Amino acid sequence: xxxxxxxxxxxxxxxxxxxxxxxxxxxxxxxxxxxxxxxxxxxxxxxxxxxxxxxxxxxxxxxxxxxxxxxxxxxxxxxxxxxxxxxxxxxxxxxxxxxxxxxxxxxxxxxxxxxxxxxxxxxxxxxxxxxxxxxxxxxxxxxxxxxxxxxxxxxxxxxxxxxxxxxxxxxxxxxxxxxxxxxxxxxxxxxxxxxxxxxxxxxxxxxxxxxxxxxxxxxxxxxxxxxxxxxxxxxxxxxxxxxxx
Amino acid sequence: xxxxxxxxxxxxxxxxxxxxxxxxxxxxxxxxxxxxxxxxxxxxxxxxxxxxxxxxxxxxxxxxxxxxxxxxxxxxxxxxxxxxxxxxxxxxxxxxxxxxxxxxxxxxxxxxxxxxxxxxxxxxxxxxxxxxxxxxxxxxxxxxxxxxxxxxxxxxxxxxxxxxxxxxxxxxxxxxxxxxxxxxxxxxxxxxxxxxxxxxxxxxxxxxxxxxxxxxxxxxxxxxxxxxxxxxxxxxxxxxxxxxxxxxxxxxxxxxxxxxxxxxxxxxxxxxxxxxxxxxxxxxxxxxxxxxxxxxxx
Amino acid sequence: xxxxxxxxxxxxxxxxxxxxxxxxxxxxxxxxxxxxxxxxxxxxxxxxxxxxxxxxxxxxxxxxxxxxxxxxxxxxxxxxxxxxxxxxxxxxxxxxxxxxxxxxxxxxxxxxxxxxxxxxxxxxxxxxxxxxxxxxxxxxxxxxxxxxxxxxxxxxxxxxxxxxxxxxxxxxxxxxxxxxxxxxxxxxxxxxxxxxxxxxxxxxxxxxxxxxxxxxxxxxxxxxxxxxxxxxxxxxxxxxxxxxxxxxxxxxxxxxxxxxxxxxxxxxxxxxxxxxxxxxxxxxxxxxxxxxxxxxxxxxxxxxxxxxxxxxxxxxxx
Numbered sequence: 015x016x017x018x019x020x021x022x023x024x025x026x027x028x029x030x031x032x033x034x035x036x037x038x039x040x041x042x043x044x045x046x047x048x049x050x051x052x053x054x055x056x057x058x059x060x061x062x063x064x065x066x067x068x069x070x071x072x073x074x075x076x077x078x079x080x081x082x083x084x085x086x087x088x089x090x091x092x093x094x095x096x097x098x099x100x101x102x103x104x105x106x107x108x109x110x111x112x113x114x115x116x117x118x119x120x121x122x123x124x125x126x127x128x129x130x131x132x133x134x135x136x137x138x139x140x141x142x143x144x145x146x147x148x149x150x151x152x153x154x155x156x157x158x159x160x161x162x163x164x165x166x167x168x169x170x171x172x173x174x175x176x177x178x179x180x181x182x183x184x185x186x187x188x189x190x191x192x193x194x195x196x197x198x199x200x201x202x203x204x205x206x207x208x209x210x211x212x213x214x215x216x217x218x219x220x221x222x223x224x225x226x227x228x229x230x231x232x233x234x235x236x237x238x239x240x241x242x243x244x245x246x247x248x249x250x251x252x253x254x255x256x257x258x259x
Numbered sequence: 260x261x262x263x264x265x266x267x268x269x270x271x272x273x274x275x276x277x278x279x280x281x282x283x284x285x286x287x288x289x290x291x292x293x294x295x296x297x298x299x300x301x302x303x304x305x306x307x308x309x310x311x312x313x314x315x316x317x318x319x320x321x322x323x324x325x326x327x328x329x330x331x332x333x334x335x336x337x338x339x340x341x342x343x344x345x346x347x348x349x350x351x352x353x354x355x356x357x358x359x360x361x362x363x364x365x366x367x368x369x370x371x372x373x374x375x376x377x378x379x380x381x382x383x384x385x386x387x388x389x390x391x392x393x394x395x396x397x398x399x400x401x402x403x404x405x406x407x408x409x410x411x412x413x414x415x416x417x418x419x420x421x422x423x424x425x426x427x428x429x430x431x432x433x434x435x436x437x438x439x440x441x442x443x444x445x446x447x448x449x450x451x452x453x454x455x456x457x458x459x460x461x462x463x464x465x466x467x468x469x470x471x472x473x474x475x476x477x478x479x480x481x482x483x484x485x486x487x488x489x490x491x492x493x494x495x496x497x498x499x500x501x502x503x504x505x506x507x508x509x510x511x512x513x514x515x516x517x518x519x520x521x522x523x524x525x526x527x528x529x530x531x532x533x534x535x536x537x538x539x540x541x542x543x544x545x546x547x548x549x550x551x552x553x554x555x556x557x
Numbered sequence: 558x559x560x561x562x563x564x565x566x567x568x569x570x571x572x573x574x575x576x577x578x579x580x581x582x583x584x585x586x587x588x589x590x591x592x593x594x595x596x597x598x599x600x601x602x603x604x605x606x607x608x609x610x611x612x613x614x615x616x617x618x619x620x621x622x623x624x625x626x627x628x629x630x631x632x633x634x635x636x637x638x639x640x641x642x643x644x645x646x647x648x649x650x651x652x653x654x655x656x657x658x659x660x661x662x663x664x665x666x667x668x669x670x671x672x673x674x675x676x677x678x679x680x681x682x683x684x685x686x687x688x689x690x691x692x693x694x695x696x697x698x699x700x701x702x703x704x705x706x707x708x709x710x711x712x713x714x715x716x717x718x719x720x721x722x723x724x725x726x727x728x729x730x731x732x733x734x735x736x737x738x739x740x741x742x743x744x745x746x747x748x749x750x751x752x753x754x755x756x757x758x759x760x761x762x763x764x765x766x767x768x769x770x771x772x773x774x775x776x777x778x779x780x781x782x783x784x785x786x787x788x789x790x791x792x793x794x795x796x797x798x799x800x801x802x803x804x805x806x807x808x809x810x811x812x813x814x815x816x817x818x819x820x821x822x823x824x825x826x827x828x829x830x831x832x833x834x835x836x837x838x839x840x841x842x843x844x845x846x847x848x849x850x851x852x853x854x855x856x857x858x859x860x861x862x863x864x865x866x867x868x869x870x871x872x873x874x875x
Contacts, residue, residue: 088756113744114755122741374842501674538682549671
């Protein structure tokens with residue numbers, strides 16, 4: 015479904031991504047891991063169009079999407095949930111998801127009918143799915159951090175994506191919240207048929223749910239394979255897993 | 260619409276020089292605004308009012324001292340100081356309490372200040388317009404490149420670069436100048452190393468207003484001193500600062516040159532619409548380079 | 558969601574207020590009717606600005622350029638051509654919206670401050686042309702004594718005409734703000750990056766908002782000529798744009814009717830304080846400073862906050 019080939023991106027001479035390769039098949043859960051600064055977030059931003067690659071290709075469902083603006087990439091079926099919570103702070107939880115849903119059903123240009131006539135059921139379904147339905151009318155800025163991260167995912171789901179990209183979905187969460195999120199991710203794949211690409215620092219989580227793991231170091235992809243193969247790979251062990259958690 | 264004078268070399272040179280001398284005044288005023296913009300990150304809408312107070316003060320001081328050459332020179336020195344005092348009062352009493360607030364509030368404050376100062380000028384000097392003559396030495400014209408050229412404008416052509424050099428030396432060679440420049444780039448760092456940022460802001464604001472006053476004093480023999488001066492100059496100054504690069508002193512110079520020269524050539528080509536030319540130039544530049552021609556300090 | 562403006566609670570006072578407005582011309586002196594009409598026009602202008610500023614987050618620094626274009630277009634067609642009056646009425650807003658489309662398209666690629674600066678530059682260009690083109694626009698003096706159809710000749714009929722148009726425009730604006738477009742616009746105001754990520758073509762939506770706002774500004778400009786029977790370059794000057802900006806802030810720019818309140822306050826100040834002293838500008842300046850220090854959310858924003866006991870949040874809260 016998604017293929018990234020030899021991607022390159024630099025900032026003022028610093029090569030943030032220097033030869034990244036990635037393959038994501040439909041229905042898979044793929045994890046990208048690597049030390050801080052390895053280029054994981056940059057890679058995600060390249061895929062979703064927030065940054066333009068200098069070299070290399072990004073192919074989604076057979077079409078090249080490198081260099082397209084973010085809103086067009088979203089329309090094709092890729093959604094991103096940000097690492098640092100990036101929702102509409104002043105709006106309610108419900109309104110947050112509603113914006114995404116309205117965008118998806120292409121109703122954002124409707125001028126004269128009330129917003130609540132369009133897409134509210136979808137909003138409620140998503141909120142029920144992620145477990146935030148009780149907080150629908152709370153201003154999102156007042157939610158707990160864990161709930162805000164889940165709202166991040168809920169907003170990304172508003173676009174009915176085929177590929178959902180999660181940038182550190184459990185960062186800053188308590189163990190209980192992490193378990194809930196893992197359950198959610200699994201449900202998204204098994205019940206809703208989503209393909210998921212994520213990056214995390216929590217290795218237990220990664221190895222427990224990922225079908226495939228891609229390891230990055232200093233902007234390059236070292237290896238992409240199943241969890242066991244990755245665990246046993248010497249290079250990965252030296253570079254990353256050796257000694258650290 | 261007649262096409263101005265015939266375009267001869269002397270006419271071109273004459274217009275070029277007029278444009279340059281106008282640009283010098285604009286530069287003095289705009290560098291002040293640029294300075295404030297760079298350090299406080301807020302455009303001073305009252306900048307024009309202070310320019311106007313500078314002009315009126317120069318008129319009063321010069322008239323008080325008999326209107327001669329010395330009178331004018333003293334006015335040239337004192338008027339900016341008067342303006343600096345006015346701005347200091349405004350800053351210490353009200354403005355400084357707003358530094359923690361969002362920029363919109365600071366902008367609004369400068370707008371309120373403009374309204375207040377405008378009426379204060381009306382109160383003190385009345386609504387009629389004033390004019391003063393240039394000192395003896397600088398009256399009349401000299402012949403430059405075969406065309407008559409006002410001596411006062413020549414004077415401006417000397418003063419302008421002097422101010423530019425002075426400003427450059429000040430920003431780069433004096434301690435306070437360097438601190439101001441640093442605060443423009445990163446005020447938190449400056450605060451973190453123990454410098455009172457509020458004082459730096461106060462200084463920047465007063466210094467910028469001083470330059471506005473100087474510009475007003477310098478322009479006083481060239482134009483009729485009226486109470487609409489503030490509105491006319493401040494937007495031009497703001498546009499110049501934007502095309503030059505926000506907070507960039509050399510940018511203010513470049514922008515002023517473009518503004519002054521395009522206006523002069525407008526007078527040559529299509530005198531009825533002379534003021535349209537600089538705005539046209541600004542539009543073209545902003546479309547081509549929205550962030551200004553030189554690097555902004557932000 | 559909508560216990561706001563048209564909820565039952567506020568309906569009765571609003572209806573009562575409307576009834577008062579309708580019978581006022583019969584009982585108050587002509588001068589006050591004229592002032593009220595001016596408030597309606599300026600209020601509409603302020604509302605149109607707030608669509609893009611308060612609800613859209615754009616730095617629309619020279620909104621009055623479009624207002625002036627609407628006014629001049631209307632005036633010029635009435636005085637320089639022999640086209641029927643209704644054409645002039647349509648042309649005013651259309652011209653304003655067209656200029657809004659062009660200027661908006663140029664500016665929308667830019668961010669925040671630069672958006673505002675380019676708009677000021679373009680607006681100043683329009684002002685400079687109007688200021689100097691004596692033969693067409695009357696230059697510095699403007700055009701005066703513009704003839705109106707008999708139906709609108711008296712101040713009372715102008716009052717009702719403008720009041721009705723104002724109400725229609727307000728209803729339309731309210732619907733727009735409550736619509737999906739309105740929600741998307743507010744989302745763009747709060748977090749344009751996120752909007753891009755959820756598939757919203759942010760630039761296009763901003764441009765659409767600008768065109769709508771400038772259309773209403775053009776209506777306001779046209780109505781101004783109906784009241785004043787003249788146009789002049791000051792309508793296009795940046796100082797007026799800033800004043801209208803202030804009206805929005807004065808009234809409360811996150812609320813729906815705030816801008817009209819701000820407009821009412823400014824026009825009243827100018828008229829009534831101006832009758833006592835020629836230094837009313839100074840008074841406005843002082844009031845503005847008081848506002849900055851004590852009421853930064855604007856008058857209406859403050860009142861709403863006091864009555865609800867919470868912070869003024871997302872717009873559309875009447």
